[in-house]
Amino acid sequence: MINGTDYVKYIKNKSIPFYSHSNNKKDDSITFHSASYNKSNWNSIITDDWHYMMHNSNDLPDQGWKIHISANLEDAQEVLIKVSELLITTKVSFKFIPDFLTLELSYSKNADRIEAGKFITIYPKNDTEFCELLDPLKRITDQFKEGPYILNDRPWKQSNVYYRYGGFRAMTAIKDGRTIYVIRTPDGDFIEDKRVPYFSKPDFVNEPIYIQENNTYPNPETFAKLDSLNIKEALHFSNAGGVYVGKYKGHDVVIKEGRPFIGIDQKQCDGFTRIKAEYKTLMKLKYVAGVVDPIGYEKIWKHNYLIEEKIPGETLGEYMAVNFPFPNNSDVTLYKHNALQIIHKLVNLVKEIHQKGFAIVDFQPENIMIDTDKRHGTINVRLIDFESAGPLNNRYNPNLVTQDYTSFQSKTFKDADWYTLNRIARSIFLPVESTMFYSPELEKRQNKNIKFKFGKDVVDYLTQVQNLCAKHTTIYRQPAFYDGYVETPQESINSNNLAQNIAALEKGITQNINYDLKGLIYGDIKQYNDSLSWYAINYGTMGTIMALQRNNSNILRTSAFRNWLNKVEERIDSITKQDSSFNVGLFDGLGGIALILYELGHKDMAEELIHRCNSTHNALNISMYSGLTGLGLVNLVLYLSTNKNNYMRVAKQIADTIISRYHSGEFDNQEEYEGRLGLIKGWAGPVIFLWKLGTLINDLHYRSEAIIILDKIVATGIINTEQGSALSDKSKGMVRILPYLDTGFAGLSLVLMDINLDAPNIIRKKYSNIWETIQKDVGSFCTYQCCLFSGTAGLAMYSNTVKLNFNKTNSFDIYLQALNNFMLSTNRKNMLVPGQFGVKCSMDYETGAAGVLIALLNIENQINWLPLLANNPLNIFNSKPTTQLKVMK
Structure with a gap:
């Protein structure tokens, strides 16, 4: 599944306003390369996501035990050289992520959890070769830093070497209307090759005896402290870790997990580091009423856990999805009243947090909690998620995943908060996707729609908020990833034009x-x-x-x-x-x-x-x-x-x-x-x-x-x-x-x-x-x-x-x-x-x-919009009856 992270690779060509591959050598990522090999014996194929190295003599099975190598970003190239030397010598086919940027993105917070950590994939020809490779690979990878834990694999002797049973070639089937990956059973039937975020193997497969007798595992006592968190359910998962609901020392709590070496941000900080920093930040903001309260902090096994109060209500994003008066004939009175309260309280919260010397940074609707008191007609607004928070004048590195509330041209954390506040205020009344630039003319056209729905007083209020934000940041901005001229079209779209x-x-x-x-x-x-x-x-x-x-x-x-x-x-x-x-x-x-x-x-x-x-x-x-x-x-x-x-x-x-x-x-x-x-x-x-x-x-x-x-x-x-x-x-x-x-x-x-x-x-x-x-x-x-x-x-x-x-x-x-x-x-x-x-x-x-x-x-x-032949007698969706054939069935 593609998410916002995947788009980073396609925005760097500043000569055109479209997603594309980069045309600038300075923008190219560091390309990974294997150890030297005889090109006549190896078939090398490079795609956007993988560099395949397939030995010509290999007749690989459709499925079997495959090995994954996890690597730290800092020494990934060195790991590849050493591992590929072994594989080239032993004529074992493999693939690896082709460049640093792709590897970095695969380690990012919102990348695919199931694939994350799989820097090198190795295809043993049989069980014997699989077992023979494990210890040599462990000896190689033990020389290097620890890499991310691969969630759906099992580690070999707690090292950077992992394994799972699955398909070598993509075989698919339809199950209940969805396409699934499959593997073949000994009887010739097909079953699902499960892609789940935990180790799983098919029932007909047992780990080889060598694995059963020689693999080692952490001491179960290592995980005993998890019981103190009384985790009830999971709210969310990402590469950085899970977010759970639990009970801790008598409190109903939300528990945020931090995983090491994964969930990387722009500064290459991992989930573990950010959770630790968030706890320290929250302790310093403890007496700001609109900020979530920290209750505790625990380190268990390789992970850490921030325990916070469980805030009632829903996120601003959820509130808008449920309450925004989208239908054109709906009453806007209540939503308008509540929305103005929310914006007013957000303005005051930003001011109060900034007075404490901190900026929010990851400031977006999903990190704003809304609790409505219908009896008294009031709204309580609280902020959660201070992973990225820091001192006001810290240099700002934006995150594409929250692009709607991000300015790629903000220079400091403080600058970014004020820009985002204006964006949130406007999106509460006009929840549309941000475009690649923002100008007075585009704002004027959008304000026309806001006025039509909510009235001139809302446009005037949003202008006041924008004027406040403009004292601290630049509101109108040119595209961050296009050097050419951009404006609104001369003619607006309407039925006369x-x-x-x-x-x-x-x-x-x-x-x-x-x-x-x-x-x-x-x-x-x-x-x-x-x-x-x-x-x-x-x-x-x-x-x-x-x-x-x-x-x-x-x-x-x-x-x-x-x-x-x-x-x-x-x-x-x-x-x-x-x-x-x-x-x-x-x-x-x-x-x-x-x-x-x-x-x-x-x-x-x-x-x-x-x-x-x-x-x-x-x-x-x-x-x-x-x-x-x-x-x-x-x-x-x-x-x-x-x-x-x-x-x-x-x-x-x-x-x-x-x-x-x-x-x-x-x-x-x-x-x-x-x-x-x-x-x-x-x-x-x-x-x-x-x-x-x-x-x-x-x-x-x-x-x-x-x-x-x-x-x-x-x-x-x-x-x-x-x-x-x-x-x-x-x-x-x-x-x-x-x-x-x-x-x-x-x-x-x-x-x-x-x-x-x-x-x-x-x-x-x-x-x-x-x-x-x-x-x-x-x-x-x-x-x-x-x-x-x-x-x-x-x-x-x-x-x-x-x-x-x-x-x-x-x-x-x-x-x-x-x-x-x-x-x-x-x-x-x-x-x-x-x-x-x-x-x-x-x-x-x-x-x-x-x-x-x-x-x-x-x-x-009335041009046919479906990609069927123009003017065909089916007349699908062109307001004409079907043309019946003269011949019968």
Whole structure:
């Protein structure tokens, strides 16, 4: 899973405003290298994440015991040299993290806990070789500093050498609708290769006798003091350690754990060091009423534990998620009253803490506790998490993970606190993603939206707070990771300017196309996931090309583009011939890529690529995004274009598979995930696919199965609110209401409106409450992002569909206006879109400009936003009934 930490590698190219690889040698990380080797005997492959060293003579098994070497950042290169000398001599294949920056990021607080610490991975050919390597590796690593403890491995004799049983090659399967890694049992069956943060081995495997007889473990008495903490439950985990609820010396407490050599911050301090420092800071702030009270400090085994009072209430982030009046017709009085109290108390807290000589530093909504006294109408505000706190004039090193509340140009801790206070105050009334710069003009456009929702008095109050903060810091700032000019676009987005807005978005894309790039465009960093990701609809080229194609862009007719496309066709052909494990999805893989190639006239190659997709469809999830539904739609539209029966046959096979898996309990048994009931990654996608197939060929069975699944979605997720029906989500351990196109009510509503065009009596009678809510088009005042799937652009497009279906809308113009919270420009004439985390921009379909462009094209000209062939008879989400085939089923 990618998080904010992963984006650090892609922000350092200051010559462009987009996420990309660095083009500056000074920005390059220190590259790790192995001991010398004979290149004729070793196959060396380097990716963004790993440097593989595979010996030509090795015929490795699919699974077995593998060894991991943990290393301290300070001597990692030396460890690699010594370890690789042994492995090269003994002809044992291995891989290692390729550079210092990637290793440092993998050790950071918010990196993947399961993978953290695995600097070198070793692949023994058999159990004998596995056992023979352990002691020599221990003797080597004992010469160096201790590295991070690897959570899901077992250490060999308490050293930096670890081991676990698992897959050597990635083998996957579908379990309850999710893709899992698997290993094979002796009987030939597949079971899950569990990736959990503790040592686990399959039941059919025993540790070799040598391991059982020779490994050593810490004395159990070492952990006895843990009993005094009476840990009841875990609140949170990170690489730095866990956060728990417990009972300590009669107090209800929160316990923060610090792990050594891991959870590294910008100063390369680990979790252990920060917990120790936090305890000392809290003791000095003990009499500040708004700061959490420290109760105790314990060191147990290699870890330390800060024991604090358990503060009642919820974080400010949780408070905003539950209480912010997102619906456009909701009453704002209570939220406005409480929000102004919260800001006032935060201002006073910052002043009081600064008077004590300290700055907060990690100052963000998740570290602010809110306790509401409804009886007296008061709010209690307390601060937690002082890991990063320090003296006011300490030099400030920002953290990307909290980018919304970070200024990369702050020089001191004090400066950073005042900047963050202003950002928090504004976000309480306008919770949107920060963009890569902040200017008076952007503020003016955002203030227009705040005034519309909360009134001029709130804008005036926020201006007072900003003026106070401006005495201590600089409010308006240029991008930290782009040296060029940035401002707001000359034309704001509104219904009268759509043609100009579309032209400006196209310019923002075409002016930044780079034919020297493998992927032509600068999308989200997930376009670097693998060789095919460069070209996928979601983050790669083809989604952007689709948007340009639907806008009839001249650039697609140039010889430069045609030459590029011909080379890419050859590259895609080669990739999918060499590796059969490629993604085949509509949005994330070959299915969508092939359809855009078909639309561009490369029909023979496109059909060959679809044939490769169809041979692997049994191992897919059910979604439109990456699974069966998407591939089913691909085959349907190709059947309609070519009239080749094999496409209809595959579409029916896929439909039958979805139906079988639903009735076998996949819906009921699968774990909660965000969007499980939604259109793009969940079960609403199969509903529209089955309905369209059934209507197209006049088959009542498929239509009936669509309604059965739709009934299940409604029964499981639809809840009643003050504004009407809403689609709930429980994936985060709490009930949330999601409005979005991909995961929420908008996507499900599109499905209902589409089915209604074919069968109005079903929808209006069966789902009358939901239908009434759709007509109201309550909408949302703002969204955190502006993108197509989970942001404002998708909701604006949805609201326009409501308008086309009911000849009225309450939210359409509000959504268009809300897009101006985000839009940027490098010359006032073009329009750029912030990507994930807002540090830089994106040109892609899912997170960036192509998605906003396709949304506005749909609004202006009813252009199909799905990556299916343009003007196909399925008529999905274009406010027209399905065109029924003359031939019967």
